[in-house]
Amino acid sequence: MVTQSQSLRDRQVASLEKILNLNHASPEPSAAHHDPLAANGLIPKATPILNSDGDPIWKVLVFDNLGRDVISSVLRVNDLRGWGVTIHLNLNSARHPIPDVPVLYLVEPTAANLTLINQDLSKNLYSEAYINFLSSIPRPLMEDFAAQIAEAGTAESISQVYDQYLNFIVAEPDLFSLGLGKETYWALNSANAKDEEIDILVDRTVSGLFSVVVTLGVIPIIRCPRGGAAEMIAAKLDRKLRDHILNSKDNLFSSQGQRTAQTPGTPTSRPVLVIVDRNVDLIPMLSHSWTYQSLVHDVLKMHLNRITIETPTDEENPSKGRTKKAYDLTSKDFFWSRNAGVPFPQVAEDIDTELTKYKDDANEITQKTGASSLEDLQTDNPNTSAQHLKAAITLLPELRERKAILDMHMNIATALLKGIKDRQLDNFFQIEENITKQTRIQMLELLNDASKGNEPLDKLRLFIIWFLSTEQEVSRGDMERFEEALTKAGADITALTYVKKVREVTRMTMMTSAPTQPAPQSTGGELFKGFSSISNRLTDRFASGALGANFENLISGVKNFLPVNKDITITKIVESLMDPTTASSSAIAKTEDYLYFDPRSANARGTMPASSQAKQPHSSGIPGALGSLGPGTGASFGQRRQGFNEAIVFTVGGGSMDEYGNLQDWAKRTSAASGAAAGASRRRVVYGSTEIVNAEDFLVGELARLGREDK
Numbered sequence: 001m002v003t004q005s006q007s008l009r010d011r012q013v014a015s016l017e018k019i020l021n022l023n024h025a026s027p028e029p030s031a032a033h034h035d036p037l038a039a040n041g042l043i044p045k046a047t048p049i050l051n052s053d054g055d056p057i058w059k060v061l062v063f064d065n066l067g068r069d070v071i072s073s074v075l076r077v078n079d080l081r082g083w084g085v086t087i088h089l090n091l092n093s094a095r096h097p098i099p100d101v102p103v104l105y106l107v108e109p110t111a112a113n114l115t116l117i118n119q120d121l122s123k124n125l126y127s128e129a130y131i132n133f134l135s136s137i138p139r140p141l142m143e144d145f146a147a148q149i150a151e152a153g154t155a156e157s158i159s160q161v162y163d164q165y166l167n168f169i170v171a172e173p174d175l176f177s178l179g180l181g182k183e184t185y186w187a188l189n190s191a192n193a194k195d196e197e198i199d200i201l202v203d204r205t206v207s208g209l210f211s212v213v214v215t216l217g218v219i220p221i222i223r224c225p226r227g228g229a230a231e232m233i234a235a236k237l238d239r240k241l242r243d244h245i246l247n248s249k250d251n252l253f254s255s256q257g258q259r260t261a262q263t264p265g266t267p268t269s270r271p272v273l274v275i276v277d278r279n280v281d282l283i284p285m286l287s288h289s290w291t292y293q294s295l296v297h298d299v300l301k302m303h304l305n306r307i308t309i310e311t312p313t314d315e316e317n318p319s320k321g322r323t324k325k326a327y328d329l330t331s332k333d334f335f336w337s338r339n340a341g342v343p344f345p346q347v348a349e350d351i352d353t354e355l356t357k358y359k360d361d362a363n364e365i366t367q368k369t370g371a372s373s374l375e376d377l378q379t380d381n382p383n384t385s386a387q388h389l390k391a392a393i394t395l396l397p398e399l400r401e402r403k404a405i406l407d408m409h410m411n412i413a414t415a416l417l418k419g420i421k422d423r424q425l426d427n428f429f430q431i432e433e434n435i436t437k438q439t440r441i442q443m444l445e446l447l448n449d450a451s452k453g454n455e456p457l458d459k460l461r462l463f464i465i466w467f468l469s470t471e472q473e474v475s476r477g478d479m480e481r482f483e484e485a486l487t488k489a490g491a492d493i494t495a496l497t498y499v500k501k502v503r504e505v506t507r508m509t510m511m512t513s514a515p516t517q518p519a520p521q522s523t524g525g526e527l528f529k530g531f532s533s534i535s536n537r538l539t540d541r542f543a544s545g546a547l548g549a550n551f552e553n554l555i556s557g558v559k560n561f562l563p564v565n566k567d568i569t570i571t572k573i574v575e576s577l578m579d580p581t582t583a584s585s586s587a588i589a590k591t592e593d594y595l596y597f598d599p600r601s602a603n604a605r606g607t608m609p610a611s612s613q614a615k616q617p618h619s620s621g622i623p624g625a626l627g628s629l630g631p632g633t634g635a636s637f638g639q640r641r642q643g644f645n646e647a648i649v650f651t652v653g654g655g656s657m658d659e660y661g662n663l664q665d666w667a668k669r670t671s672a673a674s675g676a677a678a679g680a681s682r683r684r685v686v687y688g689s690t691e692i693v694n695a696e697d698f699l700v701g702e703l704a705r706l707g708r709e710d711k
Contacts, residue, residue: 008174008176008216013074013075013331015215048083057084059101060089060102064091066134069304074170095125108134114144118149121152121154127157128158129159132164165210166215167207167208171304171692173331178691180208180690182654185702186705188652190706198229202236206236212648214253218271223577233275272644272647274649276573277651279502283465283568284570286699287658288428288461289661291657292341293661294657295420300419309411327408327411333405334402334405335350358402358403424453427453439472443463446462450489461695483496492700497708501710575666577591578645579644648688650687650688654692656689664687
């Protein structure tokens with residue numbers, strides 16, 4: 001699937017760079033992507049192709065909304081300029097003619113997009129067109145487009161037409177979403193959703209997963225539970241892969257060597273694609289996390305790797321209003337690459353360490369050159385030796401980039417700390433770590449405590465997590481008291497109507513676990529010593545400014561602790577499928593009946609049901625829930641015990657940063673544990689979903705909507 005140095009993001013970037021290079025292969029692409037610089041997520045650039053005069057071929061990039069999201073998550077404006085893109089525009093916006101410049105289209109193959117492209121060609125907006133579809137264009141659409149082109153007489157303006165299989169958005173090295181919107185869970189569980197909507201949703205999901213598999217370059221074994229959208233998607237994807245292999249002489253996977261494992265427990269070089277429905281576990285969608293990336297996603301509403309922070313225009317004079325500042329988290333961000341999945345207190349320490357290192361490096365340069373600061377190196381200084389000055393100027397860009405990254409994360413950390421303190425997220429996280437130990441009385445006291453944070457939604461999230469986790473019986477009277485307390489706290493309890501109905505299903509599918517090892521609890525302020533000293537170590541702008549002055553006040557009262565290592569439900573499911581020899585018996589029991597699809601198998605897997613036939617009353621009693629598609633395909637004992645080193649995990653109905661982080665922690669932990677074995681391969685897990693959704697959007701936008709329908 002993926003070599004150790006190539007993540008899903010690496011492969012998508014390489015594909016996008018090839019498109020920007022007019023679909024010419026980059027010189028020595030393998031060498032570029034195995035460069036040692038890639039350790040920090042840095043992807044070295046190849047050389048763009050040149051025209052007959054030896055100059056770069058300048059071009060216009062035109063994309064639709066999905067094309068914009070795909071590109072903006074992994075490439076920035078400077079990256080596009082490096083490949084000769086002078087301007088980028090949305091296909092649906094008003095555009096002026098640039099007749100001497102070629103155009104690159106990166107769009108979904110829809111009738112509306114094809115009509116707009118044909119209009120561009122008819123108006124001669126650009127010199128020649130290189131059309132790249134994000135997914136495979138259906139034959140009827142292609143024939144219609146050809147007819148339009150023939151009628152308009154613009155065929156000579158088209159230089160290339162390619163299917164690119166890139167209709168998925170990569171946020172982290174091994175994290176992707178299909179960009180299907182924040183209503184997929186509602187659509188798959190609502191009695192009001194139309195069959196046609198489910199048809200479209202399932203087909204787009206299958207198309208996106210097919211593109212991910214193509215980009216990774218290997219055909220997986222597909223496993224999924226019986227019934228629901230997961231089985232429907234798995235069956236359709238199996239058929240799509242099977243048809244592609246059988247009907248394409250030179251298929252997209254023909255160059256990939258494959259081998260299968262015959263012995264139970266022996267890892268295969270092919271990955272396993274695990275598709276599960278969101279209802280297998282709702283808790284990660286609502287939980288309060290303590291890792292850097294999860295906090296950023298929850299508190300700062302990160303979207304497409306962009307964070308927007310509101311800060312006072314003047315700290316000393318709040319009446320001057322607030323300003324918004326946006327930050328982009330790129331693959332070149334060494335600090336994010338190293339700390340995204342790390343508990344927040346450790347991020348504090350690393351900021352302090354990096355700032356100290358930066359200050360020491362800057363001092364070393366200034367001492368050698370005789371300058372008083374890095375800025376003085378810009379001016380002529382007669383006391384500076386030419387040799388030292390040359391060395392210093394060579395190091396200046398790298399130091400400035402480090403400083404900019406550290407300044408950005410300092411601002412992000414400050415905004416996070418304010419959110420943690422205002423909402424008392426440390427308290428909520430600590431309670432959720434031991435949620436099953438909370439009694440009904442304790443929960444009621446907490447909900448009635450007005451001092452527990454200033455965001456009612458946090459209390460509602462905590463209660464739903466407890467309600468879905470507890471083994472205690474909750475009577476109607478208890479529930480009325482809980483609802484009264486939540487309403488009094490200011491929370492909208494509409495979602496509880498639906499949560500009550502889904503409780504029985506999730507209690508059967510969730511697998512709680514004890515911590516794999518206890519984490520040391522910190523005392524005093526040791527874990528936040530980095531933050532407490534940052535104001536003295538950071539650059540002059542921070543040290544003398546309002547940020548440094550208020551930093552210690554900001555962190556006062558925030559609890560300092562590290563989370564325990566605990567595998568959540570989806571991680572246990574993945575473990576039972578990837579490493580059945582060491583998985584717990586409870587996890588094995590939950591996945592024993594999972595269906596098994598091998599698109600490379602010579603045996604067909606039965607008839608393909610229509611999506612509209614799958615929407616029937618589910619045994620769970622949840623209105624509108626997708627029903628079982630029939631007996632499906634079972635797995636032999638050998639197939640059930642087959643091990644894998646690599647997995648693609650996909651949740652239908654919304655994904656969570658908590659699940660992504662937990663799966664990465666498990667893969668790293670188990671790889672390290674098995675590292676002593678000779679030739680042991682490192683485990684790798686790629687995680688994706690129909691959309692990565694934060695807790696507020698999931699609770700307010702989907703659960704509450706389902707709750708209103710059930711009333």
